Amino acid sequence: MAQWLRAAGLGLLAFGALAVAHAQNAIEAVTSSTQSGSEVIRIDLAQPLAAVPAGFTVQTPARIALDFPGVTNAIGRSAIEVNQGNLRSVNVVQAGERSRVVLNLKQATAYKAEIQGKSLLVVLDPVAGPALAASPASTAFAENRNRDMLPLKDVDFRLGSDSTGRVIVDLPNNQVGVDVKQQGKSLVVEFTKSTLPEGLRRRLDVADFGTPVQLITSQQTGDRVRMTIDAKGDWEHSAYQSENQFVVEVRARKVDPTKLTQGVGYNGEKLSLNFQNIEIRSLLQVIADFTNFNIVTSDSVSGALTLRLKDVPWDQALDIIMQAKNLGMRKNGSVLWIAPKDEINAKEKLEFEAKAAIENLEPLRTQSFQLNYTKAIAIAQGLTGTGAGGGGGGGGGTTTRILSPRGSVIAESRTNQLFVSDVPSRLAQVAELIQKLDVPVRQVLIEARIVEASDTFGKSLGVRLGGGIAGERFASSGGNRAFGNLGVMPITTPGTNGGATTATSTFTNSNFINLPAGDAGGTGNAAGTFAISLFNSSFSRMLNLEISALEADGKGKLVSSPRVITADQTKALIEQGEEIPYQQATSSGATSISFRKAVLKLEVTPQITPEGNIILTLDVSKDARGVNTSAGPAINTKHVQTEVLVENGGTVVIGGIFELTETNDESRVPVLGEVPYLGALFRKRERVANKTEMLVFITPKMITDRNAAR
Known part of the structure; x- marks a missing residue:
């Protein structure tokens, strides 16, 4: 608590642009009461305020902070215990001629602030319980400060990261009042004292974008513009305004309500900010106070920003601020350096150029590397980006070259060693690369089983x-x-x-x-x-x-099981059978003897995935000698070629062929064979049914030191 108060006191220095020249106002008293079921905090001052002070809310721990530039603490103490309703205590912290009032709550809630004479009334929205707090009704996002009714410029929808729907409204200025409220499964946004041009009075069907937002309806209702956002599923929303652009983000609800669910990396605590024409440097200091990060701001960072954020993570708020002013950030530990993007790019470019210049002047060193599992010539080609084993000279390498332009490498094939000459930083990279590449290649045992089954049945009945x-x-x-x-x-x-x-x-x-x-x-x-x-x-x-x-019934089964071991991503081939000779005519008219294979073959290339599965590129065939023809013996072929993903040690059927042959023959004497009953003496019947089936099974298994191939 004390650490947060110290940070809050330092944060008051961020509001110098809003401070008056002389501190003539002071906080005299802070009291709490309940009116119509709502908690009201009354802050009495010596003089009336010119405007409602800016403030922000914190979700965890639940706090509301209000900043009073040009106001001192005349209460005489910094802590006021309340313990009434949702309010635990009040802290009034003064830093110079500025003061910050911190309302410590039991549960996070929204608030409204208004000026009544010399007092500021802060009304807390009632919190009945967790269920009520999880579904807020209506929220006055920003008060209207325009005297005339101004038209909205544009209403658009864009797809954000993580399937977030972003409704973007271009406002005429940053003084437009906005009310955001949830009604059932819809979100209603009203822009007070605003008009909607005829071209923007439309319904946008955005269901195809795959976000919770389905339909956006914009219409004129009296002196305000009502925009209804229809969404599906369990969702949540956040709204923020940067200058003249108001954005509503609708995203699927996640389990943790304190984390941002939109965007990769947005996981900071949620906060709310409401500032009018605040200096960028002061706004960054507020972020620093909230996050306890050390922020270093470049001298070229300047300008003011009107910002209204409600329940957004602090890192997203910082990203919005930097995008609005084209700023960049570099993080080093707990220090954030923020500067214009051009300045950051120029600085990094100078650093790279200086590093390259130092590398060109640095003396060369030679180091030898003994390779165990990888060929030295292959590593040398990768280091130089060429097809030769040596390198060096004036930058003759390609874009894949790892060595510096002055570096060279010699591959000794007899001892499988590399001799590399380069600057020490490149030698360290080469050593790291060799450590990752020179590892034993994993091996795979692939077993194929070709199962052929036959089932024959025949029945014949005849007479003489x-x-x-x-x-x-x-x-x-x-x-x-x-x-x-x-x-x-x-x-x-x-x-x-x-x-x-x-x-x-x-x-x-x-x-x-x-x-x-x-x-x-x-x-x-x-x-x-x-x-x-x-x-x-x-x-x-x-x-x-x-x-x-005669009745015949036969069953047969033939299993062929070739197996082979090979290294990862290395083709292997095993075959067994015979080569059948046949005569073939040559171009001169003579004949020559050629051979054709009739073999059982397994050709496979395995690839082990990072998850431990195996991708197999397979070519399995089983050929056998067929009938003899005038041109030579025919070849009966069974062949399958495919690519399949199999888990380690698993078995998969990669293909199969099923054949069914059924014949029913009848021979009879005309007329007599058709006579009922008696016709059986004048006819012969024969029925044959043959079934053949072939299945090809593949079982890959990674070979380790403790698991030898069997």
Whole structure:
């Protein structure tokens, strides 16, 4: 507390531009009371104030500071204990002819200040609890000081960093009154005693920008301009004014209410500032008092600024101030140096030029570097930015050159050493670079598994039907039968010389329906048969029936598993198989013997990511000798080429092929084969179903000292 009061006392020196020449006013008393549910702090002075004093608020700890230039402390003490409502105590700190009144609160809240005669009344907004404090209703951002109604110049929307919606309003001057209040899911901003040109009375649909702001509606309402900002989700807002530009920022609400959620690096404590035509140097001193940073301001920093900020982090407030006046900043520890950007750039340029001049005059040193894992010639090429192992001379290197123009390097391939001559600062950079590059390359074991599975099923059903009658000669002198070819009776055949031959015929070629079961599934096995013959007692009439059936079911599995170890980002190849010779014609007309590979191949290039995953560039194939053709044997190919990201030790399927072949064949005697039930004796059916599937699995695994390849 004492440290903050000391900082507050030093901060009063920032308001010299607002002080009067002679200190004729004084604070005589500070009292607190409650009126209509609101806390009122009454500050009595010896003379009336010309204007409401400037002030700012602090969120943590909750404080309100009011600065009185040209006013002394006539109370006789600096601390006043209150402990009433939201007010803990009041501190009145005097520094020279200036005083600052600090209201120490229990909870941060907004306030209104007005002058009544010789007194200043500070009315604190009531704070019912955390829920009420989290959703403020209406806030008078700035009081109107214009006598006439002036038109607004422009209303625009821009996308800020971190998906923040920025509504920018160009005001006619810095005296326009602004009221900001939240109504449900909308934010209403009213500009008092202002008019809106016809071209600005519009609705801006900004939903496509991806911010909480969805719609901006601007309209004229009486003597004021009302702008309604419709937003979605859980959001919060902040508003600030720099000169004649008023900005409302709407962003998604974060968990920590004391941190700025807009912009990278804006994480300071929130504060509120309200100054009219304050000197830039004085404003920077206020920031220094609040942050306990030491700020060094260049002599060329000058000018005044009107600034109204409400609940913004101090680092964003400082950034706004510097942007408004084209200032830059350099930080060194707890010291901030602030100067115009041109001055900072010129100073840094002079420093770089002086450093380069010193480097050109600095004596050269030679240092040797023993490399363990990296080739010396590769490092030498990187140091010089050339394709050769040496360097030096008058700046013959490229933009990638690391050595100075006077530096040189020699790579000794036999001992894998580098000899570098350069200034000490560059030698230190080379040593740091070699330390990062000369490290063992991580290795990866890649295992591929090509799994081929087959499932075959075949079923065939057929019949043979035959018969005959012992025939006699009919319309032929050759003894041919009119029906059938069964001759079980003795048959006498006339001879050529008048003699006769007697013989008994057999059962050969007795079928007139010959549709037996086939080789289902191509197994090469014969079908099972069931036959029955019917004949009379004299064996002169015969009927043969044979039913054949075959069912085949087969399953097969073939696993090929090539594996290889390689270094990170290094291509590896492993293959096994045969080279098939074939004849090929040459340009002279002769023939030559060429070879074509039919191999199992794994070609892979791994890349280890910083997260420990592995990117694989793969080319996996499995070729086999196919059928022989007139031009030579064909090659059956299974090939996959892809790039995939796999976690260390994980397995992924990079590709697969599934084939299903189904055939249903039926052979039958026309008409008879279509007769229900009986037609089964005159037809043959065969059904074959073949399934083949190939899957390619990849498993990469990083090899460490404790994890050898297995």
